[in-house]
Amino acid sequence: MSDSWNLGHAGATNVSTTTMPSGPRSTTTLPPGPESSVRFSASGCACIGMAPSCARNAARGSCWPAAAYASRRGSSPSTSTPAPTADIIRNHSRRVLLVTVPLTVHLRSRVPVQYVPGGVEGKARAVDSPGLLSHPSATLRSMSTQAARLSKSRFTSGLQCHKKLWWEVHEPDALELQPDKVLQDLFDQGRQVGEAARARYPGGVLIDLPHHARAERVAATHEALDAGAPAVFEATFIADDTFVAIDVLEKQNDGYRLTEVKSSSSLKDEHIPDVAIQARVAAACGVKITAAAVLHLNKDFRNPDTGDLFARADVTAPVAAFLPQVPEEVARQREMLAGPVPDVPLARGITSIAELPTREKLNFTQQRQLKAMAENRIIVEPTLARQLEPFTGRLGFLDFETIARAIPVWPGMAPWQQAAAQFSYHERQPDGNYTHAAFLAEGPRDARPPLAAAMVRATANAERVVMYTPFEKTRIRELQQAVPELATELAALEAKLIDLHPVVKNCVYHPAFRGSFSLKYILTPLVPELTYDDLVIVDGRVASVEIARLLFVAEKIPRNERDRVRQDLLNYCERDTWAMVKLVERLRELAAR
DNA sequence: CTTTCCGCACCTGTAGGTCA
DNA sequence: TGACCTACAGGTGCGGAAAG
Known part of the structure; x- marks a missing residue:
């Protein structure tokens, strides 16, 4: 099993520098009772202790369980007496160390649905017809222009962690949620890329209205589409309390191609649900989406003009495969948002060096670290x-x-x-x-x-x-x-x-x-x-x-x-x-x- | 003599840490 | 946001020893 971790910031139990007035610390301890007991077993998997849960400040690291399971590898069947193995992951938002160990304890915590990259191929048939992203049996309330609680970014945020989403909706002005200079610059870069992409669509119409003018944006989008615009930028739709602004909605034969512009230089797994929620909402508003694409930056482009600045990746199939999960997740998120802050454990694992299984094999650096911490000296x-x-x-x-x-x-x-x-x-x-x-x-x-x-x-x-x-x-x-x-x-x-x-x-x-x-x-x-x-x-x-x-x-x-x-x-x-x-x-x- | 197994070296893919 | 580096896991191929 992996030795590729270090002992991280374990033992540094309170290193957060952010203030969490009503913060999630109350959810960080394992509830008393049988769930918190721990015993080793050759099969099954559970945890020791529980890490601080998702902070409302955007943890760009993965939330449990995706990261924990992604990093876990199967134990070798050839080992007759399998040693307890530990994977340690780090909570990037709070710099707390986490270890998961194969055990036989079951936690009450709900496991949020996660998009599993690569797991979509077999589900393509769930879509009504090949290449058609619009869902005739859409049950979404169409063209609602009342206050939309969800949005594309909130949906993808919720996909990562419900608690993160809850804080973003209920306390958007929280200090931790304010983008710092670096994040602000990243947003700014994204905006510049989005604007540059529009040059590719001659005759395209920009829905150039303030973000909060929802009804007006929706109306303007409809107007542009009815007028037969070859492409609409920031095309806005609202359905089922969810607001989306599509980067490029392009007329194509008898339908539309939805394009999401990304400032990354490659297609990423997380782009799929991002596009899917937009396709879902647009389709619920009666727009026939026949294709979906991600337009990202092209690694091979060279300043000033060698090659194409952008590269197009068709994502129709993976988006279609992901689509059936969208309404359920939207419903789950809306239900969650109507209630109190959800109790979502960020991860499960060891939170202090003292809890580290003694038999765990360590490399030299790790051994030195352990010794230094045990003896509290350099x-x-x-x-x-x-x-x-x-x-x-x-x-x-x-x-x-x-x-x-x-x-x-x-x-x-x-x-x-x-x-x-x-x-x-x-x-x-x-x-x-x-x-x-x-x-x-x-x-x-x-x-x-x-x-x-x-x-x-x-x-x-x-x-x-x-x-x-x-x-x-x-x-x-x-x-x-x-x-x-x-x-x-x-x-x-x-x-x-x-x-x-x-x-x-x-x-x-x-x-x-x-x-x-x-x-x-x-x-x-x-x-x-x-x-x-x-x-x-x-x-x-x-x-x-x-x-x-x-x-x-x-x-x-x-x-x-x-x-x-x-x-x-x-x-x-x-x-x-x-x-x-x-x-x-x-x-x-x-x-x- | 052939087959099988094992250890070893080497290669490859991946995850995590680090830099900006 | 990207890229690099390192460590590690897991796979492959080889040679030698043991078994048939």
């Missing part, structure tokens, strides 16, 4: 000194911040491709002092050539250049393509790179790492005197969004704010490389003890 392997040996001589420390746009902005770039737009570089001089060099792109022009030139110049004298995880290495390799005139120098720089991440992972564990070896997690335990507390930007993803804003919408930002953000970015990136400097110093001390 553990340093004797091999650390040896592993630090390459980190000598004239050492450089390099960190990038990048931009990644859905619709590529610089020559030769693909959708979502990351490109370095900023770097920070510290270099240890023979006298023991450190020099610093930095670069931050300015203006919409391709930043890679000047960045590469500045970086090549700054790193020329270094013998080795330290990075944390091979992210920088990959970007430098890409720069060789983007800036061919410096390819040789960039290749030389690439050859100097050494990674500090495996050194920490293989040699050091501190209980305060909380299961992670990312720089942000290990820094405070190892170098407590260095913090990010005085900085405005403390997260690479935020930095990335801010750089993009600075470069591409600069004219909308007041001059003084622009200067301030630039300084925030420079401070953040410099702190990251300085953190690596201090980290190496600290590791040396630990190795010398």
